[in-house]
Amino acid sequence: MQASSQQSCISVTPETCAIAQALGRGINFGNMLEAPREGDWGVRLDPAYIDIVAQDFKTARVPVRWTNHASADGNATIDEVFATRVDKAIDALLAKGMYVILNVHHYNQLFGDALAPNEFAVDPTVLETRLINIWTQLALRYKNRSPKLLFELLNEPHGKLSSDAWNSLSVKLLRAVRETNPTRTVMIGPTSWNHPKDLIKLRLPADRNLIVPIHTYDPYNFTHQGLSWMPQFPKGAQCCDALQTKTIKDVFLVATQWNASIGVPLHLGEFGSFKAGDLASRATYTRLARTTAEVAGINWTYWEFASDFGIYSPQTQTWITPLRSALLD
Numbered sequence: 001m002q003a004s005s006q007q008s009c010i011s012v013t014p015e016t017c018a019i020a021q022a023l024g025r026g027i028n029f030g031n032m033l034e035a036p037r038e039g040d041w042g043v044r045l046d047p048a049y050i051d052i053v054a055q056d057f058k059t060a061r062v063p064v065r066w067t068n069h070a071s072a073d074g075n076a077t078i079d080e081v082f083a084t085r086v087d088k089a090i091d092a093l094l095a096k097g098m099y100v101i102l103n104v105h106h107y108n109q110l111f112g113d114a115l116a117p118n119e120f121a122v123d124p125t126v127l128e129t130r131l132i133n134i135w136t137q138l139a140l141r142y143k144n145r146s147p148k149l150l151f152e153l154l155n156e157p158h159g160k161l162s163s164d165a166w167n168s169l170s171v172k173l174l175r176a177v178r179e180t181n182p183t184r185t186v187m188i189g190p191t192s193w194n195h196p197k198d199l200i201k202l203r204l205p206a207d208r209n210l211i212v213p214i215h216t217y218d219p220y221n222f223t224h225q226g227l228s229w230m231p232q233f234p235k236g237a238q239c240c241d242a243l244q245t246k247t248i249k250d251v252f253l254v255a256t257q258w259n260a261s262i263g264v265p266l267h268l269g270e271f272g273s274f275k276a277g278d279l280a281s282r283a284t285y286t287r288l289a290r291t292t293a294e295v296a297g298i299n300w301t302y303w304e305f306a307s308d309f310g311i312y313s314p315q316t317q318t319w320i321t322p323l324r325s326a327l328l329d
Contacts, residue, residue: 010263020265026059030304063105103152112160213269226276268300
């Protein structure tokens with residue numbers, strides 16, 4: 001089943017609407033380039049993965065922790081060696097004919113979160129300036145790439161970055177992008193980790209080339225069970241009973257109602273479940289979330305390919321078949 005209904009696109013250009021509808025089924029290259037240093041979280045972006053995902057998916061989302069690969073001052077000069085590494089991944093994906101969503105991921109200090117191991121702190125007065133200048137550089141760097149490359153300004157704004165603060169900052173970030181990319185499709189999501197419940201607080205800049213990414217991991221007691229940093233969700237939860245099913249569907253109801261009102265298309269940038277859950281339940285959850293999104297006309301990128309939420313095992317170099325089937329069959 002592909003997306004079976006059309007989202008409202010009355011507030012965007014026909015070209016952006018067509019891209020939103022064409023993104024199809026996608027995958028995140030998670031825990032790779034958005035680790036503080038690539039490899040810190042046990043997986044690297046192996047070029048072979050690009051060939052593998054291109055066979056089954058139309059879109060790749062590439063999360064990148066640019067802020068840890070840029071100078072600590074306000075200029076935020078991006079490290080050229082690291083940027084070239086990202087270039088190669090983007091260009092290889094585009095060469096396969098895929099859509100690519102490139103973002104800024106995990107700017108922990110901006111959110112008031114604890115820094116990750118191997119992540120450095122900066123002067124708080126330059127936090128926003130650094131992000132603006134990172135996008136100035138990225139936009140210039142990629143201005144001549146295919147329109148199939150989309151920019152996502154910031155993953156999961158939350159914490160100290162309130163809705164009002166994010167609404168203000170996103171205008172500045174988009175302005176930086178538009179200096180060199182006047183019509184490229186840009187993604188701006190809501191606060192509360194891109195959860196649809198905060199769509200009502202999102203005030204988008206006046207721009208007709210936008211898509212709004214949303215994330216959902218509901219029900220969290222299932223999808224995040226067994227995570228060491230979320231001890232409130234112990235192992236053992238299964239999915240999906242009637243209440244869990246309603247919880248999942250209600251999230252998409254909120255999203256589709258917002259889209260009908262505002263007329264900017266949505267994209268499901270993340271959903272998935274941690275490996276501690278039993279595999280049968282994980283497959284049931286994955287299929288339910290994916291089909292609910294598709295019925296609503298919302299294309300998606302699953303979190304993620306080959307790490308703790310993944311559908312592929314780097315160790316055995318094989319798909320985790322029940323999860324792959326839940327996404328694609």
